[in-house]
Amino acid sequence: MNDQTKIDQDRAERTEKLQGMGCKRKRVEDIRFTQGKGSYVDDLKLPGMLFGDFVRSPHAHARIKSIDTSRAKALPGVVAVLTAADLKPLGLHYMPTLAGDVQAVLAEEKVLFQNQEVAFVIAEDRYIASDATELVDVEYEALPCIVDPFKSMDPDAPILREDIQDKMVGAHGPRKHPNHIFEWTIGDKEATDAVFANADVTIKEMLVDHRTHPSPLETCQSVASFDKVKGELTLWGTFQAPHVIRTVVSLISGLPEHKIHVIAPDIGGGFGNKVGAYAGYVCSVVGSIVLGVPVKWVEDRMENLSTTSFARDYHMTTELAATKDGKIQAMRVHVLADHGAFDACADPSKWPAGFMNICTGSYDIPTAHLAVDGVYTNKASGGVAYRCSFRVTEAVFAIERAVELLAQKLGMDAAELRIKNFIKAEQFPYQSALGWEYDSGDYHTAMKKAMDTIGYKELREEQAKKREAFKRGETRELMGIGISFFTEIVGAGPSKNCDILGIAMFDSAEIRIHPTGSVIARMGTKSQGQGHETTYAQIIATEIGIPADDIMIEEGNTDTAPYGLGTYGSRSTPVAGAATAVAARKIKAKAQMIAAHMLEVHEGDLEWDVDRFRVKGLPEKFKTMKEIAWAAYNSPPPNMEPGLEAVNYYEPPNMTYPFGAYFCVMDIDVDTGVAKTRRFYALDDCGTRINPMIIEGQVHGGLTEAFACAMGQEIRYDEHGNVMGASFMDFFLPTAVETPHWETDHTVTPSPHHPIGAKGVGESPHVGGVPCFSNAVNDAYAFLGAGHIQMPHDAWRLWTVGQKLGLHT
Amino acid sequence: MEMNGSQRIEASREQVYAALNDVDILRQCIPGCESIEKTSDTEMNAKVTLRVGPVKASFTGKVTLSDLDPPNGYTISGEGSGGMAGFAKGGAKVDLVPDGDATILNYTVSAEIGGKIAQLGSRLIDGTAKKLAGDFFAKFSEIVGPTPAAEDTPAEDVAEKKGWVGRLRDSL
Numbered sequence: 013m014n015d016q017t018k019i020d021q022d023r024a025e026r027t028e029k030l031q032g033m034g035c036k037r038k039r040v041e042d043i044r045f046t047q048g049k050g051s052y053v054d055d056l057k058l059p060g061m062l063f064g065d066f067v068r069s070p071h072a073h074a075r076i077k078s079i080d081t082s083r084a085k086a087l088p089g090v091v092a093v094l095t096a097a098d099l100k101p102l103g104l105h106y107m108p109t110l111a112g113d114v115q116a117v118l119a120e121e122k123v124l125f126q127n128q129e130v131a132f133v134i135a136e137d138r139y140i141a142s143d144a145t146e147l148v149d150v151e152y153e154a155l156p157c158i159v160d161p162f163k164s165m166d167p168d169a170p171i172l173r174e175d176i177q178d179k180m181v182g183a184h185g186p187r188k189h190p191n192h193i194f195e196w197t198i199g200d201k202e203a204t205d206a207v208f209a210n211a212d213v214t215i216k217e218m219l220v221d222h223r224t225h226p227s228p229l230e231t232c233q234s235v236a237s238f239d240k241v242k243g244e245l246t247l248w249g250t251f252q253a254p255h256v257i258r259t260v261v262s263l264i265s266g267l268p269e270h271k272i273h274v275i276a277p278d279i280g281g282g283f284g285n286k287v288g289a290y291a292g293y294v295c296s297v298v299g300s301i302v303l304g305v306p307v308k309w310v311e312d313r314m315e316n317l318s319t320t321s322f323a324r325d326y327h328m329t330t331e332l333a334a335t336k337d338g339k340i341q342a343m344r345v346h347v348l349a350d351h352g353a354f355d356a357c358a359d360p361s362k363w364p365a366g367f368m369n370i371c372t373g374s375y376d377i378p379t380a381h382l383a384v385d386g387v388y389t390n391k392a393s394g395g396v397a398y399r400c401s402f403r404v405t406e407a408v409f410a411i412e413r414a415v416e417l418l419a420q421k422l423g424m425d426a427a428e429l430r431i432k433n434f435i436k437a438e439q440f441p442y443q444s445a446l447g448w449e450y451d452s453g454d455y456h457t458a459m460k461k462a463m464d465t466i467g468y469k470e471l472r473e474e475q476a477k478k479r480e481a482f483k484r485g486e487t488r489e490l491m492g493i494g495i496s497f498f499t500e501i502v503g504a505g506p507s508k509n510c511d512i513l514g515i516a517m518f519d520s521a522e523i524r525i526h527p528t529g530s531v532i533a534r535m536g537t538k539s540q541g542q543g544h545e546t547t548y549a550q551i552i553a554t555e556i557g558i559p560a561d562d563i564m565i566e567e568g569n570t571d572t573a574p575y576g577l578g579t580y581g582s583r584s585t586p587v588a589g590a591a592t593a594v595a596a597r598k599i600k601a602k603a604q605m606i607a608a609h610m611l612e613v614h615e616g617d618l619e620w621d622v623d624r625f626r627v628k629g630l631p632e633k634f635k636t637m638k639e640i641a642w643a644a645y646n647s648p649p650p651n652m653e654p655g656l657e658a659v660n661y662y663e664p665p666n667m668t669y670p671f672g673a674y675f676c677v678m679d680i681d682v683d684t685g686v687a688k689t690r691r692f693y694a695l696d697d698c699g700t701r702i703n704p705m706i707i708e709g710q711v712h713g714g715l716t717e718a719f720a721c722a723m724g725q726e727i728r729y730d731e732h733g734n735v736m737g738a739s740f741m742d743f744f745l746p747t748a749v750e751t752p753h754w755e756t757d758h759t760v761t762p763s764p765h766h767p768i769g770a771k772g773v774g775e776s777p778h779v780g781g782v783p784c785f786s787n788a789v790n791d792a793y794a795f796l797g798a799g800h801i802q803m804p805h806d807a808w809r810l811w812t813v814g815q816k817l818g819l820h821t
Numbered sequence: 822m823e824m825n826g827s828q829r830i831e832a833s834r835e836q837v838y839a840a841l842n843d844v845d846i847l848r849q850c851i852p853g854c855e856s857i858e859k860t861s862d863t864e865m866n867a868k869v870t871l872r873v874g875p876v877k878a879s880f881t882g883k884v885t886l887s888d889l890d891p892p893n894g895y896t897i898s899g900e901g902s903g904g905m906a907g908f909a910k911g912g913a914k915v916d917l918v919p920d921g922d923a924t925i926l927n928y929t930v931s932a933e934i935g936g937k938i939a940q941l942g943s944r945l946i947d948g949t950a951k952k953l954a955g956d957f958f959a960k961f962s963e964i965v966g967p968t969p970a971a972e973d974t975p976a977e978d979v980a981e982k983k984g985w986v987g988r989l990r991d992s993l
């Protein structure tokens with residue numbers, strides 16, 4: 013063995029010991045999760061703690077004539093019953109939403125959706141509270157309700173929001189009707205219309221991304237504890253963005269922000285559901301302030317599915333114009349967005365339709381126009397980003413279905429049409445027609461790899477044969493090939509265009525190296541299962557050469573963590589991950605100065621070597637990071653502050669643009685409508701990969717939720733405004749039994765502006781997966797002239813398609 | 822939800838019509854009826870306990886008689902609130918057609934439900950409503966036009982169950 017080999021081997025061993033970036037490090041949080049030792053909000057038990065439960069409206073739209081709480085208050089164990097009348101003097105019967113609207117905490121004069129909060133019963137235990145809700149007598153006068161968003165702006169439509177009916181200018185400009193929330197447009201309308209007027213080929217379709225729900229297994233919950241003597245409030249809750257919640261609580265309660273301690277312990281999934289502020293949080297806080305003891309609120313499953321933030325409900329009239337040889341020239345989209353009774357979308361403040369303008373997708377479409385109208389209906393409020401960046405699943409669904417429809421009209425292969433229109437690698441950074449600057453991408457390479465791996469050509473040949481066999485009556489099975497080539501926009505975001513309630517969407521990391529060389533690092537984000545404790549430690553390990561196992565990551569306590577905007581929209585790695593790398597580099601720079609002092613050389617004479625600084629040309633002269641840490645506290649260079657720590661608040665210069673190529677092969681029994689996913693292949697490019705195992709897990713989870721949304725999951729309302737999908741009896745949550753097998757793959761195109769080149773991956777599989785499944789189903793029926801089939805594609809609906817096509821003779 | 826049906830009753834149209842206006846008889850026939858009180862000639866307050874699938878609820882509400890056309894028929898409609906469980910609205914249009922000494926009672930029932938009972942029990946509503954309507958008219962024909970075998974019991978039942986509601990009403 014020669015010297016160089018020895019050196020290489022030594023470095024490899026030291027690198028492996030760090031378990032840094034690129035390592036399939038096992039998730040450290042799983043040690044407690046798999047043993048049932050996680051600590052969730054509902055695990056919290058405080059002395060004297062009371063329990064709250066809501067009285068909810070059975071009506072979708074009704075006037076409240078009277079509320080009588082006397083029978084409830086008489087029940088032994090009931091301590092208090094709050095109604096709007098109690099909250100109104102405090103100015104708390106309405107709370108601000110993240111979208112610039114207000115939302116009723118407890119309904120005052122009217123209820124606007126079924127299960128809306130009407131009164132809050134506080135009792136000695138959860139069962140008494142629940143029993144007492146049935147003793148609150150509320151007299152309602154039912155009013156006609158609006159379920160169909162297309163009827164919201166009818167001239168004779170009942171006015172839903174009487175509280176703002178005279179306010180004809182909302183948070184996002186003029187309102188056209190008392191039930192209208194906003195109109196948001198972007199792009200060149202005239203130029204787009206002109207292209208459409210002269211185009212060879214156009215397609216137009218109403219694509220519905222139906223209402224569904226993030227449905228985390230742990231529902232939303234909070235415990236508020238107000239210390240009357242100190243005047244301090246501690247609020248534990250299922251918060252994806254604890255600091256934002258602290259600011260919101262301060263703004264609406266008037267308590268000074270430093271006297272509010274928000275703590276988000278372990279969270280059992282969020283997927284967007286736990287971004288917003290909910291009536292339960294406010295009522296537990298008010299209850300605790302009024303009663304001086306802790307008050308706990310825990311949502312049940314029906315409450316979660318039917319009241320706290322839904323997702324989607326976008327009705328997208330989507331058009332493409334192209335030349336007859338398949339070059340897309342323009343895109344025109346109008347969206348009717350059903351926001352429910354209050355505009356409680358969780359988007360950056362200036363983006364009422366999120367980043368819907370990413371809808372030109374992965375294609376070089378020179379001209380485009382997008383208009384979005386938001387309307388009120390008698391449904392629960394929300395419109396959160398369910399495992400996606402803001403409205404990106406909707407945008408990708410629109411373009412990826414539209415491209416398929418165009419391919420069909422042109423008689424062209426859907427993959428070929430995509431390739432023909434891809435933004436080319438040399439066009440990056442690419443300026444899209446609707447205002448985004450895509451940071452990087454290599455779509456052709458990814459698509460080719462995906463097509464070769466899945467055997468695309470052979471699959472199409474097999475499909476052609478199967479179709480002939482179907483026509484001859486030899487099989488009752490339809491074969492569909494779904495394609496989706498998506499581009500996401502994540503990592504919100506640069507302060508020039510992203511803020512929440514006026515706070516720029518930076519994120520943060522604070523790293524402290526202890527004298528013995530172990531580390532604690534805190535971030536402004538909050539894991540809900542993403543594995544932050546594992547992955548952030550890997551970034552630090554690689555940057556400063558301390559083993560990941562010696563690094564503790566802590567999030568969720570606003571007293572100790574630096575201010576951050578939280579975890580959603582795949583922003584943790586792009587923003588807080590960047591802050592972590594930058595903070596680590598600050599530490600490394602100081603460490604280099606200390607090492608130079610220790611080794612009595614000039615800083616410039618040192619070079620970094622995995623976990624140490626060594627003197628250039630004298631590899632045996634080095635100081636490890638552990639030695640440097642001790643020196644930082646024991647014998648720092650003269651005139652240098654002792655200690656070794658750093659903070660970074662990272663302002664991202666741009667979003668990141670992960671992309672991927674997905675293929676789905678599906679076989680559908682035309683007589684039963686049962687669809688079987690034969691193969692699902694997902695190639696993701698999320699830039700630099702921090703932990704390939706966690707990425708794979710994220711992809712599996714995102715694909716499973718995509719499968720759920722596309723193939724059955726829905727929050728449906730009947731014509732009276734009854735919510736029909738509010739239990740797991742009706743709401744499809746796939747288990748291991750239904751979930752297909754996933755094949756994962758990747759290419760790596762690092763982000764040029766991110767310190768470690770990472771782009772974020774947690775949501776890509778959802779964004780790309782939904783249209784891929786829908787395209788597979790639509791492709792299966794396309795040759796029979798089915799037209800566009802709306803989601804969700806459950807067996808009953810697909811059976812109905814077969815029925816309409818006369819296939820069930 | 823809508824449905825219809827008919828029932829043959831061994832009594833004259835006049836008797837049947839009178840019975841359809843008799844709160845005591847209605848109380849016995851409405852499944853789960855705990856109390857019913859007349860507030861005017863065409864209005865009653867009622868309390869009914871119903872079970873739909875997993876939800877059991879006590880509904881209090883109003884029963885209204887309209888389109889009165891003695892002895893050809895009327896419309897009976899009800900609207901009740903079951904608190905947290907939800908609410909129910911429904912009605913039946915009743916037509917009486919003579920058939921010799923007996924009467925054919927044709928009914929068209931419509932029902933609408935809301936709240937938790939609709940969220941959880943919607944797939945059970947049609948079946949439940951059919952059963953409830955069937956129970957009502959079966960009981961009604963048993964009391965009003967008793968078949969010889971069952972003649973005595975229901976009659977006694979009526980007299981006995983006149984009870985406190987009847988006495989209270991008589992005293993008013």
